[in-house]
Amino acid sequence: MLRRVLIAVAAVMVVVGIVVVVVILHSPGNVSHPNLSFTQPTTTAPPAPAKPKPKAVAAFEWPRYGYDGGRTRYFDAPASLVPPFRVGWRFNDGALLEFPPVIFGHTMYVLDDDGAARAINTATGHVDWFHKIGTLAAASPAIYARRQLAIMVLLSVNGHSPGGGYVDALSMRTGRIVWSHPIAPGSESSPIVWGSTVYFGDQSGTVYSIDAANGHVNWTYHASGPVKGGPALVNGILYFGDYAGRAYALHADTGRPLWAVTTSGAQFGFGSGNFYSTPAVAFGRVYMGNTDGFVYSFAARTGAVAWATNTGAYVYASAAVADIKGLGPTVYLGSYNGDFYAFNAQSGAVRWAHPAGGKISGAATIVGNDIYYSDLGSKSTTGLNARTGKVVFTYPDGAFNPVIADYGTIYMDGYGEIYQLLPKARATPHRAVRAARSKPRRKAHRASSHHRARRGR
Secondary structure, three states: OHHHHHHHHHHHHHHHHHHHHHHHHHOOOOEEOOOOOOOOOOOOOOOOOOOOOOOOOOOOEEOOOOOOOOOOOEEOOOOOOOOOEEEEEEEEOOOOOOOOOEEEOOEEEEEOOOOEEEEEEOOOOOEEEEEEOOOEOOOOOEEEHHHOEEEEEOOEOOOOOOOOEEEEEEEOOOOOEEEEEEEOOOOOOOOEEEOOEEEEEOOOOEEEEEEOOOOOEEEEEEOOOOOOOOOEEEOOEEEEEOOOOEEEEEEOOOOOEEEEEEOHHHHHOOOOOOOOOOOEEEOOEEEEEOOOOEEEEEEOOOOOEEEEEEOOOOOOOOOEEEEEOOOEEEEEEEOOOOEEEEEEOOOOOEEEEEEOOOOOOOOOEEEOOEEEEEEOOOOEEEEEEOOOOOEEEEEOOOOOOOEEEOOOOEEEEOOOEEEEEEEOOOOOHHHHHHHHHOOOHHHHHHHHHHHHHHHOO
8 A cells, every 4th residue: 555655646746846957948938029010110201291271289298108109108399398307396296106197288187196186287286176086095096088087996985995995087177077987996097088988897797888977887808817907909809918827918899809818927837927017018019027127029910919018026117118219119117126118119139227225116208309207215316318217307206107298397196296308408609608798707707617628527
């Protein structure tokens, strides 16, 4: 009897040994298929402009988390919107600001982690209205401009644990709730409004398509795990990841899946890492960070893995993506290993890495030629030149997703405060000449010497 037991144990050990060898030999590493479904950015000469007709100037919009439908977090700002900055107004929210506000016209709409919704005048920092709509939230609002609604999702309306959430549509003018729909598990998936439909996921893995005008549910899709990131929407396809480590593409009009794929760990029965990040879609690819330490690039049409690059620690952050002049298509992401990366968007190769020193949990935003991220470890915000990685801005406050902008101002989320950052005035040549002519000759000569000395440092 004992002999049979020993033989059985030995057989099991052999099988276990084989499995271990297989896992060691085939454990996931960096992957790169640079030419897989990559769409090169192109520039073409624009047609000759027609004679312009007078028309009303459209209101400025930063209508959703990530700015555009692909959630690229790239804002083509004027050349003047660069550091150094001065702080204009500042607003102390009194709660954690994990996700940034959105903007319509001259008003920003804020949802803090305690479930308080506010409308704030972007010029003055004055609160136009305040409405406590819940008790726990972790998502940016989305603007439905056609009906003047700010749509907000909640993890809870009664307590500080997820569950018993809602999606609410608030009047942008008054803050009054126009319609509301219960989301039993709660949601922290930043919604996206496209056309007349709002899309988001919840803690149970359900993805919703809801009529943005009245709250009617069009369709639902059930993923394999909680959907915490916000979906991206490009060319009629909805992209998102879940906490079971699967990435998805659905037809936005019907909810029918185009593809659903997993990362490498599931091949060995261990399960994949978690997708917390919101995807960024550009250049025919879908970019997402994962808690397994990898940043993934999937072919947008098929879901095939184009590249996977390991950072060595959790990647909760969402990607920022742009075709940077002098650098090319680039993906920007921070990791819990304390580094902030610029990846080649086509191959996944690291273009440069900046040592932040602390955990980077939130997404960065590209404003013009600079990229801004927050360091959760040091509670600070840093701006880097997007091409070189050189530091151009620092501020001693920050936590997760630091900035949004309009054409003249950057609005920065600290841990619990919002800051209006304005470019510092620079003397123009004609002003300098006028100032020199207005002074005695001797003083003007001294000023010139002083400027020469500063340039020589």
